[in-house]
Amino acid sequence: KAGVTQTPRYLIKTRGQQVTLSCSPISGHRSVSWYQQTPGQGLQFLFEYFSETQRNKGNFPGRFSGRQFSNSRSEMNVSTLELGDSALYLCASSLVGTNAYEQYFGPGTRLTVT
């Protein structure tokens, strides 16, 4: 079974631009979560989608948004990029979306904002 895939793997953007990241979960997984990882803040939860609905949202500004499609693939969008948005963005999928189930992470997208 293929693992969680994320595209692109690396991105370089300029301040003020916007970016869209993509995540394809493991086949059959309906929950997709997004995390931001930085050296200073560690891993921080962005949001979680289950059956195309955002169920949970972390403490990030409205510039960070996401969506999930009917095939469970998810996209994350960041508008008006700031230098502080440079980070590794990780998505994770789980089988049903309850907290009893194991989360599987993708390799991440490394975003650099200049």
Next chain:
Amino acid sequence: KQEVTQIPAALSVPEGENLVLNCSFTDSAIYNLQWFRQDPGKGLTSLLLIQSSQREQTSGRLNASLDKSSGRSTLYIAASQPGDSATYLCAVPNTGNQFYFGTGTSLTVIP
């Protein structure tokens, strides 16, 4: 809000040693606890998932224990190898499947 702490922040051991990594959490009402490994610049690899009803889980040279009442989990690595060098993270979910992560323990196994 759940807070997760990992001690030590960094650990360096000679090859072959057994070692213990610690994870503590403030809210003991957890559903499960998951241990991950992260290699530099890479994603997270799931190592072990312990359900709240379990006391421990084993996979190969890894053994994780969970004590909900005291808010603690340990990851025991037996006969460490250089390939075990990585950052180890523990995480606990809230009811909404949001995981709270510790800051990790950076492990270096010296050949």
